[in-house]
């Protein structure tokens with residue numbers, strides 16, 4: 312696991328102001344577990360309110376436009392997200408790729424726009440069940456990632472994280488074996504070293520995402536090259552999300 316594991320909640324299209332109490336509780340819990348870096352990506356509408364109240368956790372966006380401004384009805388630029396208080400953005404999530412037809416080239420353009428606006432980026436990748444069953448998961452994910460990542464990133468070790476999220480594990484309660492997670496994270500690590508050099512490539516945190524819960528977080532986070540977790544459903548309540556943060560903190564004590 313990374314020196315400072317990174318546990319990020321993705322609230323997806325969930326949450327109105329009534330959920331600010333959960334964000335506050337997550338922030339309070341994170342203050343007690345400072346060895347773990349905790350962050351939350353609520354919907355756009357809650358970025359500013361969560362940012363205003365949070366003392367410990369970073370707040371991020373779940374997407375941004377590749378364009379800096381202009382005639383793009385309904386879109387939010389990276390600068391706007393930063394202005395609302397976002398410190399990072401999740402890009403290339405499989406739900407964006409599926410629901411909005413985002414290509415690898417689109418994801419790369421969005422990442423470049425996010426870095427230019429001073430945001431950190433969590434770039435997602437992951438294979439379908441058919442691809443895994445065909446034995447092509449590693450080849451697919453490394454190709455997808457290479458096509459989605461910017462060719463150069465200033466300060467990549469600090470500003471870039473990768474999230475491996477097998478599509479068939481998202482929201483299903485199913486997870487890959489710890490061995491499969493480790494094998495994929497090792498393949499991603501080799502790609503990051505090839506793209507960004509030994510130093511940065513070895514420091515970029517690679518998060519696992521897909522049905523992470525307090526009950527399975529410990530074993531997934533202990534796998535080779537797993538530097539944290541991207542958490543969907545289990546980040547919606549402070550109780551379950553902090554259970555995952557606790558599991559990361561306990562691993563650090565070992």
Ligand code: PEP
Nearest residue numbers: 481482520521522543544
């Ligand atoms: C996600 O979509 O980023 C995710 C990991 O979801 P879940 O934890 O609900 O599987």
